Amino acid sequence: MVVVMSPEATDEDVAAVVARVEGVGGEAFVSKGVVRTIIGLVGDIESFHHLNLRTLRGVADVHRISDPYKLVSRQHHPERSTVWVGDAARRVPIGPDTFTFIAGPCAVETPQQTLEAAQMAQSAGATLLRGGAYKPRTSPYAFQGLGVKGLEILTDVREATGLPIVTEVVDARDVPVVAEHADMLQIGTRNMANFGLLQAAGESGKPVLLKRGMTATIEEWLMAAEYIAQRGNLDVVLCERGIRTFEPATRNTLDISAVPVVQATSHLPIIVDPSHAAGRKDLVVPLSRAAIAVGADGVIVDVHPRPEAALCDGPQALLGTELRELAQAVRQLPPAVGRVDASTRAHIA
Amino acid sequence: MVVVMSPEATDEDVAAVVARVEGVGGEAFVSKGVVRTIIGLVGDIESFHHLNLRTLRGVADVHRISDPYKLVSRQHHPERSTVWVGDAARRVPIGPDTFTFIAGPCAVETPQQTLEAAQMAQSAGATLLRGGAYKPRTSPYAFQGLGVKGLEILTDVREATGLPIVTEVVDARDVPVVAEHADMLQIGTRNMANFGLLQAAGESGKPVLLKRGMTATIEEWLMAAEYIAQRGNLDVVLCERGIRTFEPATRNTLDISAVPVVQATSHLPIIVDPSHAAGRKDLVVPLSRAAIAVGADGVIVDVHPRPEAALCDGPQALLGTELRELAQAVRQLPPAVGRVDASTRAHIA
Amino acid sequence: MVVVMSPEATDEDVAAVVARVEGVGGEAFVSKGVVRTIIGLVGDIESFHHLNLRTLRGVADVHRISDPYKLVSRQHHPERSTVWVGDAARRVPIGPDTFTFIAGPCAVETPQQTLEAAQMAQSAGATLLRGGAYKPRTSPYAFQGLGVKGLEILTDVREATGLPIVTEVVDARDVPVVAEHADMLQIGTRNMANFGLLQAAGESGKPVLLKRGMTATIEEWLMAAEYIAQRGNLDVVLCERGIRTFEPATRNTLDISAVPVVQATSHLPIIVDPSHAAGRKDLVVPLSRAAIAVGADGVIVDVHPRPEAALCDGPQALLGTELRELAQAVRQLPPAVGRVDASTRAHIA
Amino acid sequence: MVVVMSPEATDEDVAAVVARVEGVGGEAFVSKGVVRTIIGLVGDIESFHHLNLRTLRGVADVHRISDPYKLVSRQHHPERSTVWVGDAARRVPIGPDTFTFIAGPCAVETPQQTLEAAQMAQSAGATLLRGGAYKPRTSPYAFQGLGVKGLEILTDVREATGLPIVTEVVDARDVPVVAEHADMLQIGTRNMANFGLLQAAGESGKPVLLKRGMTATIEEWLMAAEYIAQRGNLDVVLCERGIRTFEPATRNTLDISAVPVVQATSHLPIIVDPSHAAGRKDLVVPLSRAAIAVGADGVIVDVHPRPEAALCDGPQALLGTELRELAQAVRQLPPAVGRVDASTRAHIA
Incomplete structure (x- = not known):
């Protein structure tokens, strides 16, 4: 997942996101841009869903990157089924x-x-x-x-x-x-x-x-x-x-x-x-x-x-x-x- | 309901639609245009649904005119409900x-x-x-x-x-x-x-x-x-x-x-x-x-x-x-x- | 911008994206996930558009994060205009x-x-x-x-x-x-x-x-x-x-x-x-x-x-x-x- | 064209539509239904467009029946072009x-x-x-x-x-x-x-x-x-x-x-x-x-x-x-x- 901060977000806002992610065992990679900061999340996606990151101060958007399905995905089952x-x-x-x-x-x-x-x-x-x-x-x-x-x-x-x-x-x-x-x-x-x-x-x-x-x-x-x-x-x-x-x-x-x-x-x-x-x-x-x-x-x-x-x-x-x-x-x-x-x-x- | 005939429809095609409608007790009003004929149906709409008029030869389209709902319609219940x-x-x-x-x-x-x-x-x-x-x-x-x-x-x-x-x-x-x-x-x-x-x-x-x-x-x-x-x-x-x-x-x-x-x-x-x-x-x-x-x-x-x-x-x-x-x-x-x-x-x- | 790599992307694929971004004076922050790697780009967005990152091997998707408009944006003009x-x-x-x-x-x-x-x-x-x-x-x-x-x-x-x-x-x-x-x-x-x-x-x-x-x-x-x-x-x-x-x-x-x-x-x-x-x-x-x-x-x-x-x-x-x-x-x-x-x-x- | 009257339309409303259509040389065929009356129009469609029939009292809807294009239509040019x-x-x-x-x-x-x-x-x-x-x-x-x-x-x-x-x-x-x-x-x-x-x-x-x-x-x-x-x-x-x-x-x-x-x-x-x-x-x-x-x-x-x-x-x-x-x-x-x-x-x- 990628968390996009709003241009007005403060350093504390960024730290709060990082702390919340780390609190459930995830890792948060911060990329500070000229206008915005983005935070890449690494770890167990399921655990991130309950974090309600979108409700935190300074968070503009949260993008899901991975597909949400597993059993029907071709990722771990590359052969097409009959x-x-x-x-x-x-x-x-x-x-x-x-x-x-x-x-x-x-x-x-x-x-x-x-x-x-x-x-x-x-x-x-x-x-x-x-x-x-x-x-x-x-x-x-x-x-x-x-x-x-x-x-x-x-x-x-x-x-x-x-x-x-x-x-x-x-x-x-x-x-x-x-x-x-x-x-x-x-x-x-x-x-x-x-x-x-x-x-x-x-x-x-x-x-x-x-x-x-x-x-x-x-x-x-x-x-x-x-x-x-x-x-x-x-x-x-x-x-x-x-x-x-x-x-x-x-x-x-x-x-x-x-x-x-x-x-x-x-x-x-x-x-x-x-x-x-x-x-x-x-x-x-x-x-x-x-x-x-x-x-x-x-x-x-x-x-x-x-x-x-x-x-x-x-x-x-x-x-x-x-x-x-x-x-x-x-x-x-x-x-x-x-x-x-x-x-x-x-x-x- | 209005039945729109295609430009190629023959008089027999029109007659077949009329016969089918009259067969279930409806009335069919034929309006012959320069290019197309249209047929207005009058009677019990429910009985017309089973006629599959759209499958008859020469029929280009069938338009429903009335609303399909009854009990929730304002037509017979003009007062708005609480x-x-x-x-x-x-x-x-x-x-x-x-x-x-x-x-x-x-x-x-x-x-x-x-x-x-x-x-x-x-x-x-x-x-x-x-x-x-x-x-x-x-x-x-x-x-x-x-x-x-x-x-x-x-x-x-x-x-x-x-x-x-x-x-x-x-x-x-x-x-x-x-x-x-x-x-x-x-x-x-x-x-x-x-x-x-x-x-x-x-x-x-x-x-x-x-x-x-x-x-x-x-x-x-x-x-x-x-x-x-x-x-x-x-x-x-x-x-x-x-x-x-x-x-x-x-x-x-x-x-x-x-x-x-x-x-x-x-x-x-x-x-x-x-x-x-x-x-x-x-x-x-x-x-x-x-x-x-x-x-x-x-x-x-x-x-x-x-x-x-x-x-x-x-x-x-x-x-x-x-x-x-x-x-x-x-x-x-x-x-x-x-x-x-x-x-x-x-x-x- | 955020570049999302596909699960099959290799380290060289990631390096190629980073090199290309740095080649136009941008910075690239790499977040390696369990399944996917994501790369946050920082710098002049306009210069990134010509990079065609989406055509590089191993790139699954590229997300734009900032708004593409400037003069009509409220970002540098917070007061609403009359x-x-x-x-x-x-x-x-x-x-x-x-x-x-x-x-x-x-x-x-x-x-x-x-x-x-x-x-x-x-x-x-x-x-x-x-x-x-x-x-x-x-x-x-x-x-x-x-x-x-x-x-x-x-x-x-x-x-x-x-x-x-x-x-x-x-x-x-x-x-x-x-x-x-x-x-x-x-x-x-x-x-x-x-x-x-x-x-x-x-x-x-x-x-x-x-x-x-x-x-x-x-x-x-x-x-x-x-x-x-x-x-x-x-x-x-x-x-x-x-x-x-x-x-x-x-x-x-x-x-x-x-x-x-x-x-x-x-x-x-x-x-x-x-x-x-x-x-x-x-x-x-x-x-x-x-x-x-x-x-x-x-x-x-x-x-x-x-x-x-x-x-x-x-x-x-x-x-x-x-x-x-x-x-x-x-x-x-x-x-x-x-x-x-x-x-x-x-x-x- | 077909004019659909609303259930409340009076005989005069119907007559007004008919008069207007006949005023530009068209013919109007009236089909009185149990709930609604519909009127089929026959004649030069172009002349009907300026009648604004939809603005007349008692008119619920006006359906166009014919295609509005002519030169590109297959109707008078059945052979497909190269x-x-x-x-x-x-x-x-x-x-x-x-x-x-x-x-x-x-x-x-x-x-x-x-x-x-x-x-x-x-x-x-x-x-x-x-x-x-x-x-x-x-x-x-x-x-x-x-x-x-x-x-x-x-x-x-x-x-x-x-x-x-x-x-x-x-x-x-x-x-x-x-x-x-x-x-x-x-x-x-x-x-x-x-x-x-x-x-x-x-x-x-x-x-x-x-x-x-x-x-x-x-x-x-x-x-x-x-x-x-x-x-x-x-x-x-x-x-x-x-x-x-x-x-x-x-x-x-x-x-x-x-x-x-x-x-x-x-x-x-x-x-x-x-x-x-x-x-x-x-x-x-x-x-x-x-x-x-x-x-x-x-x-x-x-x-x-x-x-x-x-x-x-x-x-x-x-x-x-x-x-x-x-x-x-x-x-x-x-x-x-x-x-x-x-x-x-x-x-x-």
Whole structure:
């Protein structure tokens, strides 16, 4: 940490900072400038947090220098991780060597719709099935999902297709029942800072797909992953899904740079959700191509057999031509950037 | 709702939209322009949501015209509401005629610190005590609050000072125990879209202080209030606490305009939190003055007897000179804008 | 400046940074941490900028510690400045002791409309007249202003009313003609970073009203003021007019905190434009009240005798009841925060 | 346009809107809803702008439905355009069939540095040379460019390498001299709304590279292009270079979605500037790959023979390994998305 003193700070003010730092066993290096003095702190960062240095007289600012996350950092874990999803019968990797295509309906509505969507996804090359049984909706009057009934539909469809399931959990109280049915728990954008839910997911024993909060910085997102990791679960896959900006042409602005930024600082895999970022199906294929090219470890997209009858996010669901184009991109582009399709490496019993 | 057709839309495309709307009992008024056709929809909006009109051929856009919230809207409830906090012994109003000053420590740390902070708050004119027993923290390694022990400290301090208590709840599972101790539940900025928590608070039987999500639009915030109201609880007070923008000089940007904007569309009271918006104590007094002048129904600020020893947000806690300046502003400015101090109207048994 | 080395940096990397700093006569203080080394630089900041330290091996980041502006900084000019507008016949102050009310039409349309608007403004208590002869418009098909003809109308109206004139200049080539007619040049939000225009205004010999770029940080805004000051003109008044955020309820988000933030770091006066920030006339009165209470040195608002016929920004122009309410606020609130109406201190020959 | 009446609007209010619209030759279609009435306007949009409908009693809102730009719209020009840069001796296309690689130093510093950078760029496959002679800098104390001397260096380097030149113009007064030397004028992000400069560029007779304002919506950006087009110059290439958001990990957030969004509504070519968006050279290669894959018509990047000695933006300039990686991506990826390298189609006399 670096403490910046204000130009008016006196020598006693500087001494007070030094004394406080030394009082918890740290070292303080003083650099007296023409206008300002700065003090570099060396030692156990955690112990410095409780010092409230910013409240001391003469202190203008305190800059944190190190990253605040540890378990998810690449610093002591330079190798990028692969997370495996599914059971012994079929395990699918998400990681640096492969490109994983996840698809399915935004919401589980009926057994028939879910099965059809899963078959569409599978034909297009998807190796994991997404589908929501619990839906966080902005309006209390909107469809909130089928709950446990939806989870049962998903497990039936897994049986029929062999695709492991990723599904969202929105309440810490539901983690056990969702973990019992699903292969991977999804934490949605609105719950990225629901710390109780993160901790429950960390104790669930299942891999977690952690979407970025639509207004979270990359650092806050990695701290949310740290919450899960801190409960003993390092099987976390990050998912960039667009951030809130002033631009109205898309629902959110896909922060494509987040992929290489995360990969430079964390060992966790990272995938992209172009459907929710854009909110427009005509952008899903070009954004998926961009995700592959920038180096993402996978994409997750909405498909629906009849978007005009969808109970949730119909306008962004793919079918027909667009799904075929996406299938083609997922087959052809990953090899051009040094990856193989995840299905090639999936372990099938 | 208004459906905007694309320039290429055919007469059949228009007819398909009309048919779909009429199929659920709505009326569709077609206006054919030189370039585009627009279709005005009249009828039950709820029934239109499931039509997925945006997925139909030739549809370029669908504009919602009405506000999506109902119970919190001023449309059928033109009179602005007053929410009363506290029990028969001491009830404090928050509403259009008064100005309510809420103060206390960011976090409950010890009985002594909480009592001292409460006495500072009370001397400065506060009629409600804030203080956190459950703290949502960005880092899993930061102080997370004392939990039930903290609630007990708060009730002891209430007994000692007579000040009703506002305290945060961060997990739906904790709502019963928090509601048992507190006079008002606070939902924090990170949980504004935690719908399970909103619903639990709606069923708690206690008034709710609902902070704006730091990246929520005003409409989304009112929809969050609607979640609480829909469970039968209309005793909701909104709290503007700054939004995330590109400006780094303050922790968040206080959206002062949100006060009159909310008051124009909702009957719920609205207060301002200048401490968390700014993150700097030198801004708390001027921003509190601005809040009073713009027409807010109250302010909520951090005070701490020893900010340099605070376990949470020390740099923004007031004491000494600044607290006296704030006390003076809260006494003198509200009458200049047609309000009385809430303590004048508090009901004391 | 502080140089943060990456965890992998070697001793030679650190030595290379030190050598480079010393090579331009600076001093480098090295603090070796457990994980990282940080280096505090002392000396002439300007000479460090050309060192490109960020490109050296092992350098993770470079933090600037000092403010980059000098002439507009409060550091060597602790007293807040007053800028006087107008000639010997009538000089109006904008500064820390007074509250200055500036009003007029968004655009000068006709002699009659401008005179009526000026008389409305004057009756409401305004001591300076605003009005645009050159309008920067988003669309090349929108009304672009009357140009020199508009300036002549303004000088006629100044003669008739005695009100000094503030008017916008949008092109460096027009600075001489605008400076010849106007008492104060306005640089609009879209031109805040038009450096050639800033320099021309700096050489014009007239005071300048510098609006904040709608997406400029406070620091960038003060640097724009520095451009004007660097050409020898310190008569700069800053004007906060809202920043671009994700919130759609208002045209921009008025950053009310910018007022005390600027006052803490710069000696320049700062006023608020609530009309352009909100884009809605129902918010102009409450936001003007907030501006007074937060400590602004003035407000600038749109008035128009017939908003429904205005060629520019009609929806935000005040008249009738709202203007009377504003007039009352401008009379009554400033004394409550320790200021007098600027007209009290205006020098009239 | 659609006029939305407020719930309290009377029949006379509606009639007043209708009368006003019909008064300028328009048609008004009234749809009476249960709560609100909406009015669809048909006719000449331009004539409606002067009606100030939003100021009429009972009007809650006015929604524009059509795009405000015309000449740059794809509506009446469905074929996507190709812009050719250079003279008879060497003309380089930027458009839908090719992928154009533009590179060079951020600033022209010396003949030697510019020539070396141009040779690096050319070896890596670039067919156009970028380089700034006029630099818009946030600080008046930073290097502002060599001006005419810089233009002369550029023309010498063009002679030596055969690469046509793209260079920035920051002031309308400089357009003639820049147009005399350069093959393409660049309008930078800070000048996107400098309408006088846009118009001067529109009259220059040279193609224009129009960077997106860092806080401009896509619609505002297309309106800026319309300003140029309206002066008779349709040779405009758009350049996405990142927008300002809350995320601090990158200098700006590259809005990769802007590429397909623009291509859906405008016929103008669009390229991407990953260097200025990210501000970090380690992101330039992955973001360039993303740009190619998403369908951009080109990229423009910074290269410098000695980044550690650069007078401007050294930290983002490529050389060595990264430039070779970029060269490889520019050769290999475009064919994978159906494009050829622009050099293949360049016309060389």
